[in-house]
Amino acid sequence: MSIGASQPLDNERASESGSRYRLRDLFTPLDTLLVSGGDGRLALDLKERVNAYGCTPSPEPEIWNFASSTASTISQAAYDRAALAREELVHKSLFDEVEIAFDRRCEDMRDELRGHFQLPPRVDVVFSPSGTDSQLHALFLARAVLGAPPVTIVVGADQTGSGTVNTARGHHFSTMTASGVAVRKDAAMAGLAGDSIAVPLLDATSGHSMRADADAAVMRAIERSLAQGRRVLLQIMDSSKLGWRAPSALCLDEITRRWPRKVQIVVDACQARLGRRRLRSYLDRGYMVLTSGSKFFGGPAFSGALLVPKGLSRALDRIEGIAPDFFDYAGRCDWPMNWTALRSRFERRPNFGQWLRWEAALSEIGSYYAVPGAFRAAAMTELAKGIESRLTLSPWLRAVSAPLGTADADDEEFMQRSIFPFTLLRDGKPVPIVDTSAVYRALARDMSDDISGSADRQIAAQRCLIGQPVRLERPNGAPQAALRLCVGARLITEAWSTDGAQAQRNVQLILDRIAHVLVKIELLLDRNAAVPA
Numbered sequence: 001m002s003i004g005a006s007q008p009l010d011n012e013r014a015s016e017s018g019s020r021y022r023l024r025d026l027f028t029p030l031d032t033l034l035v036s037g038g039d040g041r042l043a044l045d046l047k048e049r050v051n052a053y054g055c056t057p058s059p060e061p062e063i064w065n066f067a068s069s070t071a072s073t074i075s076q077a078a079y080d081r082a083a084l085a086r087e088e089l090v091h092k093s094l095f096d097e098v099e100i101a102f103d104r105r106c107e108d109m110r111d112e113l114r115g116h117f118q119l120p121p122r123v124d125v126v127f128s129p130s131g132t133d134s135q136l137h138a139l140f141l142a143r144a145v146l147g148a149p150p151v152t153i154v155v156g157a158d159q160t161g162s163g164t165v166n167t168a169r170g171h172h173f174s175t176m177t178a179s180g181v182a183v184r185k186d187a188a189m190a191g192l193a194g195d196s197i198a199v200p201l202l203d204a205t206s207g208h209s210m211r212a213d214a215d216a217a218v219m220r221a222i223e224r225s226l227a228q229g230r231r232v233l234l235q236i237m238d239s240s241k242l243g244w245r246a247p248s249a250l251c252l253d254e255i256t257r258r259w260p261r262k263v264q265i266v267v268d269a270c271q272a273r274l275g276r277r278r279l280r281s282y283l284d285r286g287y288m289v290l291t292s293g294s295k296f297f298g299g300p301a302f303s304g305a306l307l308v309p310k311g312l313s314r315a316l317d318r319i320e321g322i323a324p325d326f327f328d329y330a331g332r333c334d335w336p337m338n339w340t341a342l343r344s345r346f347e348r349r350p351n352f353g354q355w356l357r358w359e360a361a362l363s364e365i366g367s368y369y370a371v372p373g374a375f376r377a378a379a380m381t382e383l384a385k386g387i388e389s390r391l392t393l394s395p396w397l398r399a400v401s402a403p404l405g406t407a408d409a410d411d412e413e414f415m416q417r418s419i420f421p422f423t424l425l426r427d428g429k430p431v432p433i434v435d436t437s438a439v440y441r442a443l444a445r446d447m448s449d450d451i452s453g454s455a456d457r458q459i460a461a462q463r464c465l466i467g468q469p470v471r472l473e474r475p476n477g478a479p480q481a482a483l484r485l486c487v488g489a490r491l492i493t494e495a496w497s498t499d500g501a502q503a504q505r506n507v508q509l510i511l512d513r514i515a516h517v518l519v520k521i522e523l524l525l526d527r528n529a530a531v532p533a
Contacts, residue, residue, distance in 0.1 A: 022350055023098045026090050030083055031057040034074070034360070037353030038129040038302050039174040053301065054444040054465055063444070064513050067465035068488025069241060069271065069419050071294060071301040075490060077367065078299060078360035085359040086352075099333070102350040106333045109358060113305065116365045118276050122310035123283055124336045128329075129178035129354045130302035131270035131292045135167035136329050137306045138266045138288050139192065139233060140322075144315040145264050146231040149194045153221045155214070155246050156237035157198035159470065160268055168196035168235065170323075177328040178351060191323030195230075197221045201237065201244055207474035208423070210244050210403040215251040222255065222263060232263040238282075239273045241470045242482065243419035244403055256285065264288070264312075270304070272296040273419070275412030283309045293361020296418065297368060298490040303357040316342050368489035371496040377413040379495055379507055383487050384416040386511040391485075396522045397422045400472070400482050421470065421482040426525050436469050436481040439524050443517065451523055460524075464517050483521075485514060 028036075034057040035042045042051055050056050053071035060073050074082075085105075092101040110125040128134045142150055152168040154160065163173030170192035172183040199218055203211040211217070218234070225232050234255070238245045255263055266288040269279065273296050282289050286309050293303035316339055331349035335342055368376075391399045400421040407415040424431035424439065431439075443464050451460035467484025474480060495506035 023090070023093050025352060026086055026093075026098075030079075030086065030356075033086070033352050033356055034082065034300055035353065037351040037355075038178050039132075039176055041130070041174075042302065042353075051301070053468065054441075055301065057300065062463065064462065064464040064517065065298070065488070065490070066485050066514065066517065067467050068296050068298055068486040068490075069243075069467035069484050070465075070486075072298040072488065072490070073465070074300040074360055075298065075364065078363040081363040082356045082360045085356065099348040099350060102355070103333045103337070103348075106355065107337050109355075109362060110336060112362055113365070116362070116369050117279060119280060119283065119307070124308040124310065124313050124339070126306040126308060126330075126336070127334050127354065127358060128304040128306065129351065131268075131290055131304040132161050132163040132167055132173050132302075133178060133329055134270075134290045134304040134306045135161075135164060135235075135266075135268075136170070136173075136189075136192070136326070138235075138290060139167065139170055139194075140326055141288065141306075141308065141312065141315070142233040142264045142266070143192075144319045145312055146233070146262070148231045150231040150233040150264065151194060151225045152196040152233045152235060153199060153218065153225065154196060154235045155199045155218055156201045156240045156244065156268070158200035158202050158473075159240035159242055159244065160235075160237065161270070164235075165196075165198075170194050172325070178354065179328050179331070179349065181328040183325070183328070189323055189325040191321065192326055197225070201240060201246055202473060204473065205475055207472050207477075207480070208398075209401045210242075210246070214246040215248050218247045218251060219254070222259070226259065226262055232259075234263055234265045236265060236267050238267050238269050238278070239271050239419070241271075241419075241467070241484070242400060242421045243271075243273065243417055249408075252285075266290060270295060271419075273414050275410055275414050277412060278410040278414075279307075281410060283307060286311055288312065293358055293365065296486075296488055297361055297364045298488045299361025299364050300357050303354065303361045305358075313339065364489055364493070367493045371493055373413070375496055375503065376492055377416075379492050379503075380413045380416040380418060380487060382507055383491070383510060384418070384420075387420045387485055387487075387514055388417075390511075390515055390518055391420060391422050394518055394522065395428075396425055396525050397518065398425055418487040419467065420485045421467075422485070423472070423480050423482050424521070424525060430474075430477065430480050431525070433469065433471065433479055433481045436483065439521060440466070440469055440483055442524055443520060447520070447524065451527055456523055459516060459520050462516060462520065464513075464520070466517065485517070 055071050055073040059076040059079050065072050154168050166173035170189050171186050175185050201210050203209045267282050268290050270290050270292040289307040291305050293299035294301045332343045332346040391397050424436050446461045448457040448461035451457050467486050469481035472480045497503040
């Protein structure tokens with residue numbers, strides 16, 4: 001059983017009016033607020049008080065976190081900022097309606113996010129409860145830009161969020177919306193539903209590497225769709241769950257040259273593993289960008305945003321009808337204040353959970369970019385080399401290969417890998433998915449009772465989070481799953497020191513902990529420990 005998250009805090013009072021009822025919700029315990037205003041993925045297990053990713057809504061500094069490709073437990077600094085933000089909103093709401101104070105705060109957060117990303121004011125920010133919700137926002141806006149219902153081509157469909165198969169077609173991706181409306185998962189949304197085409201990135205012949213013909217596959221999918229008289233929403237990947245990016249810059253240039261008004265591109269950058277120059281270049285090209293305050297930045301799951309270049313937002317003037325079901329996926333405060341016509345058609349419905357998760361995420365984003373760029377790049381380089389060497393040395397682990405030749409100067413510190421996927425071996429043979437999943441769960445628990453030997457028991461006792469399993473299809477065998485060690489923003493922030501020697505020791509401590517995690521994995525595999533189901 002689980003508790004949390006999908007019901008809005010004021011759902012029972014939906015028929016009552018007056019901001020005093022919503023103001024009352026701000027006095028709900030902070031932990032409860034942080035898991036409110038989202039879908040079922042935020043729900044907490046009744047017994048262990050963690051979500052599906054093993055994360056709690058309050059800080060747990062004793063857990064080592066290398067899971068920033070999936071989800072992170074909130075840090076103390078981020079938790080404190082969320083608490084302070086709530087106090088400030090309560091104070092401001094004593095002098096103004098809570099919806100007005102909330103709307104102003106959301107606009108301030110847009111400015112703050114643009115500042116951290118070094119984006120100009122002409123870039124608009126649409127907040128959402130998750131990157132999955134933001135995909136629906138992108139589809140909604142793409143229909144206005146293209147003037148017709150598009151077919152969505154999803155690059156990296158095998159390595160994006162599980163809800164993308166639904167959102168790409170304009171279908172409900174859960175059984176409950178963030179606004180608390182019960183829906184049927186995968187049911188078509190009237191006025192938004194359409195078709196989608198999946199372009200996987202995994203090489204079907206190897207099962208462990210990125211396909212070499214990704215560009216050609218994307219071009220074929222576009223050409224077929226346009227030949228049928230369709231418009232295209234092309235969702236490209238930067239980066240995937242395994243840290244891959246596709247299609248190439250040359251391919252994107254060709255698409256833009258050949259079909260300037262028939263193909264709208266949206267970048268899935270929800271992993272937030274791209275340099276700020278690259279982010280700006282996408283927006284300058286007229287692409288929408290999906291991003292997140294969780295994943296790399298380590299804010300609490302879930303916090304989504306859609307970045308919209310100014311030229312595209314003009315298309316909002318052409319929006320005549322809005323899909324009825326879409327009103328359940330956005331409130332007035334989610335849209336920028338300058339989108340007056342569109343905002344007026346949505347309810348004044350503050351989502352306090354979404355807001356507080358973004359307050360927490362902005363704390364992490366600001367702290368990360370306060371670290372000098374030279375140190376961020378150097379630390380990422382050293383951590384990448386250290387992790388790769390440790391994976392190579394283990395007979396129990398097999399690293400999943402990284403695509404070659406994809407980095408350039410615009411990647412900045414992300415010229416280095418920050419996601420390190422690997423599969424598990426036992427006696428040189430691939431470990432089944434069910435056993436890999438069991439190891440993943442056991443890492444987050446104290447397993448000392450299942451491991452003998454004092455030194456081994458100490459290693460087994462340490463709780464740690466890593467990236468959840470990613471399914472890998474194998475051409476001549478049963479599917480496998482890759483686990484992931486991830487370098488996240490918080491690791492860099494906590495390693496930074498003006499004392500160079502101390503900073504170096506901090507980076508070494510991170511590598512020592514990663515080695516500890518790998519030894520725990522080996523112990524679980526070697527001893528056939530009774531890992532939890």
